[in-house]
Amino acid sequence: MSHTSAPGENYLTGPKGLKSWLLTVDHKRIGLMYLYTVLSFFLIGGIFALLIRWSLFSPDHKFIDANTYNKFFTYHGAIMVFLVIIPAIPAALGNFILPMMLGAKDVAFPKLNLASYYIFCIGAAFAVSALFFRGADTGWTFYTPYSIRTNTTVILVLCGAFIAGFSSILTGLNFIITTHKLRAKGLTWGRLPLFVWALYATSIIQVLATPVLAITLLLLIFERVFQIGIFDPKLGGDPVLFQHFFWFYSHPAVYIMILPAMGVISEVIPVFSRKPIFGYRAIAYSSFGIALIAFVVWGHHLFVSGQSEFANFLFSLITMFVAVPTGVKVFSWIATMYKGTIRFNAPMLYAFGFLEIFTIGGLTGVFLATLAVDVHLTDTYFVVAHFHYVMVGGTLMGLLAGMHMWFPKMFGKMYSEGAALVGFILVVLGFNITFFPQFILGAQGMPRRYWSYLPEFTFLNQVSTVGSWFLGAGFLWTAIYMGRALFSGAKAPDNPWDSKSLEWQSPSPPPVENFLHEPVVTEWTYEYRPSKA
């Protein structure tokens, strides 16, 4: 643990052997372990997605029965939400990059960081073990009273999500204290990279919202084991209370998923436009604006659940306010690019992908926030398309942008730009072909989560299924060229993108304690000025 790096040694070649990885307290190694774990679950969740789409290729020729179909979309949703999208950027990229951006040697509580990784693994093991018993068929939202009655092993998934939540809480706690206590000399709050601001806002949501999910899931577990009846109408309880509790966490959780991706985009755009970020303070504060509003909009998931008209009206109104800080960010990014010297490297391509897909996702969110429209669109494929545009467009584009940006730093290798371009085209095209038709299907009234559909929806469903193959191929292709780069990629320079941020002032890959000399910050992170005026 007190290993000091010899000259030329880095965190990958430092202490050797499996044990040195499994028991490491180095935030970079923990970040990589998270990355590999999350990507494995992404593969599993993705396979279920392809199977769901394949089953929906036509309304009648089914290779799985309706009950199996229910289980498949439950696995897809639960795995993707709890085991992929929530931890992907904060726990994997954030763990690696955040301390380096701060010029710190590690996070504030390194052992806690390792513990949070293992807690995550235990939670994941619980959730995935349901596959080997009677599965789970409630969808990832576990709505009562069905989740109390179903004879599937939903309790394992509940325990898994409950346990994984603590990992999320501990990561958030660690990041908050790290940002407060371990900034390099001269790195004032006003000079912090926006990725740090975004992760800080995310951490606050993780710390404030996740405990409410914990108690909700615990009550639901007790509901099944001890029949406490709090959510069970048969015993005098209130099933809608579950929906309130669940969305009090899960709506802010949506911003746990998207804010870190916005942070990545805020890093990528100035570096590849060679211009200082436009509206630094506005972007930083808007993250907190989003975090704040996140806590008072949960009711928009309950528009048709018998909530009072007045509550509906209020939640609808407040929900629309989310568009304001979000718009501030999008326009600031575009203004940053204006008259910049744009380089179309892979991270920047994915930033463009983010802008296109996320903006559609965000704007359709305003449709859904509109009460009268939502009554028609609730529980249709329009909702499915909307949140995939936000979650995949937001989080996965952000993750891919970040992975391409920091790959040279993390592994000291370069990937092929040509291969990355092919992957980008496959992913973005495949994504839009898969999910855009679902907006139309939803508007025409096709309900979500159904095993089959009316014959007139066949064509658009087939388009969507074909799109999912392109999307799958894009991810597979990305895995192949990144894997190749790991083994035979060209050696990466220390700062291939010519970035001003602190993590690039260290060798690629970084030494065990991150920096060869203790960094001192003398200027703002985004001073990208032309060298000659």
Next chain:
Amino acid sequence: MSQATVTHHHAHHFASADDEFEAAKQGMWVFLVTEVLMFGGLFVAYGTFRGMYPEMFHEAHKMLSVPMGALNTVFLITSSLTMAMAVTSAQKGLRSRTTGFLAATFLLAGCFLVVKYFEYMHKIHDGLLPAGFFTNHELTNPKAPLFFSLYFVMTGLHGVHVLIGMGLIAWIMIKNQKGYFSPAFYTPVELVGFYWHFVDLVWIYLFPLLYLVS
């Protein structure tokens, strides 16, 4: 003070021991915030059902024993005092005094759980159980079982926290005896103190909400 002391070195990534202490304290505060929110969910559930069925709450709460609840309140408030004294002694480096106060805290926590055990046994005997298992015939209100669901979940989760607290107190008591703490380093004692005061505070809310419904 003839026992050997173990010197504490602050972790390599902190500039100084003070920084490390401050970070640890901040971390504990953030953790306690998460605890507040977790219990907060239960308090919201309590508020919701009490708002729906006020007369049921009044009727059902009479089945709880106020003297036992009050006795437990005294135990916990006293234990908070002894915990605070333990932290002060640790700050001053008075090792055996620290151990003494920690032992007193541990015992008071144990007394709390013993009383709780008898209360639970009594409720189970009378069939005053969570909704699905409720068999009591004295209470006529059909919604009364819900009160006991809330009672068991809230006091149960609090009881688990008391148990964890006892484990933590025992752990720092042993460390203290081995000479790990000094006026320069007593972070774990301080943090367990924070936690323990929080556990007491939760009870201070639970007692009137469950036992003293008017």
